[in-house]
Amino acid sequence: MGSSVADCRGAGVLALLHAAGAVETFVDAKLSAVGLSLPKLAALDRLIRAGGSLPLGQLAERLACVRSNVTQLVDRLDADGLVTREPDPNDRRSRLAVVTEAGRLAYEKGSRAHLEAERRLFGALSSEDSASLAVIIEKLTTARLTTHD
Amino acid sequence: MGSSVADCRGAGVLALLHAAGAVETFVDAKLSAVGLSLPKLAALDRLIRAGGSLPLGQLAERLACVRSNVTQLVDRLDADGLVTREPDPNDRRSRLAVVTEAGRLAYEKGSRAHLEAERRLFGALSSEDSASLAVIIEKLTTARLTTHD
DNA sequence: ATGGCTTTCTTCATACGCGTATTATAGTCC
DNA sequence: GGACTATAATACGCGTATGAAGAAAGCCAT
Numbered sequence: 632m633g634s635s636v637a638d639c640r641g642a643g644v645l646a647l648l649h650a651a652g653a654v655e656t657f658v659d660a661k662l663s664a665v666g667l668s669l670p671k672l673a674a675l676d677r678l679i680r681a682g683g684s685l686p687l688g689q690l691a692e693r694l695a696c697v698r699s700n701v702t703q704l705v706d707r708l709d710a711d712g713l714v715t716r717e718p719d720p721n722d723r724r725s726r727l728a729v730v731t732e733a734g735r736l737a738y739e740k741g742s743r744a745h746l747e748a749e750r751r752l753f754g755a756l757s758s759e760d761s762a763s764l765a766v767i768i769e770k771l772t773t774a775r776l777t778t779h780d
Numbered sequence: 781m782g783s784s785v786a787d788c789r790g791a792g793v794l795a796l797l798h799a800a801g802a803v804e805t806f807v808d809a810k811l812s813a814v815g816l817s818l819p820k821l822a823a824l825d826r827l828i829r830a831g832g833s834l835p836l837g838q839l840a841e842r843l844a845c846v847r848s849n850v851t852q853l854v855d856r857l858d859a860d861g862l863v864t865r866e867p868d869p870n871d872r873r874s875r876l877a878v879v880t881e882a883g884r885l886a887y888e889k890g891s892r893a894h895l896e897a898e899r900r901l902f903g904a905l906s907s908e909d910s911a912s913l914a915v916i917i918e919k920l921t922t923a924r925l926t927t928h929d
Numbered sequence: 930a931t932g933g934c935t936t937t938c939t940t941c942a943t944a945c946g947c948g949t950a951t952t953a954t955a956g957t958c959c
Numbered sequence: 960g961g962a963c964t965a966t967a968a969t970a971c972g973c974g975t976a977t978g979a980a981g982a983a984a985g986c987c988a989t
Contacts, residue, residue, distance in 0.1 A: 646914070648804055658793055669797075670945065702969055703945075703969095724954045724955065753792065765795070773904075774904035837938075845975095852976090856974075871937080
């Protein structure tokens with residue numbers, strides 16, 4: 632992401648976005664040490680969980696983003712040698728993103744980096760904090776939908 | 781912004797980033813109705829609070845982002861007619877971003893839209909929730925710094 | 930005063946997200 | 960079988976973020 636939303640005082644939207652931006656920056660910094668970014672790690676994660684390959688459209692769906700975005704993300708992963716594009720034998724319209732060996736390796740390292748970052752950040756929270764946070768996140772994400780007149 | 785960080789289960793980093801992305805999307809949607817975005821509103825805010833104008837470097841500092849970013853943001857605000865660039869009488873290296881009348885008007889509307897979005901989102905939270913969130917945000921943003929070895 | 934650092938802004942390359950064409954392939958219906 | 964529609968990937972334009980490198984202006988010290 633990279634929010635830029637500075638301001639913060641109080642616990643309003645801006646404070647939340649600022650904190651999220653800081654968290655993301657922190658995690659991304661850890662990941663960049665192994666040549667990854669959060670979007671790249673997420674893509675590798677979906678591919679590996681799916682058994683090593685997916686049509687780009689499927690990948691887009693699992694990443695909850697638009698197709699054109701995945702096209703570009705896979706371009707970058709391809710340039711990094713972490714995935715390759717191969718024809719889909721079942722549907723000639725479709726192309727498969729396939730994780731390479733280097734991709735699996737990067738995923739291993741990236742996952743460890745991510746877990747470590749998570750421990751650093753969330754280790755500062757008590758278990759009640761974590762529980763509150765889960766509730767708050769739930770409320771915030773559903774608030775928009777219900778007030779969606 | 782648009783984080784793309786899908787996954788979410790539990791209250792880990794990914795869930796937090798996902799929620800923040802959703803919140804940002806929501807606020808941005810409200811702002812786009814008045815022709816603004818969060819970065820643009822933030823820039824207008826800093827300029828107006830500073831009395832109507834700032835050198836670009838100062839603006840970058842107050843937005844907590846890099847200069848090149850502000851150059852482009854001011855380009856867009858300029859194109860929108862919300863800000864103009866004027867020479868700094870005190871230092872010819874420097875250029876001032878100056879809010880226009882249209883800029884002040886947009887700021888008024890944008891602020892109202894932002895406040896309304898805030899009410900919608902945070903209205904779903906109890907006052908204990910808000911208090912917890914403030915604490916959590918504080919802990920998360922300082923955790924990184926203290927474990928910064 | 931001139932030569933050398935610093936500061937200010939801009940430009941360029943890159944990454945990531947969105948939406949909207951456009952193109953190729955598949956499936957369907959007359 | 961040929962036209963229509965649905966779907967997959969891509970191309971393109973744009974907003975927002977970063978960082979590196981350049982140009983112009985100021986400052987300082989010899």
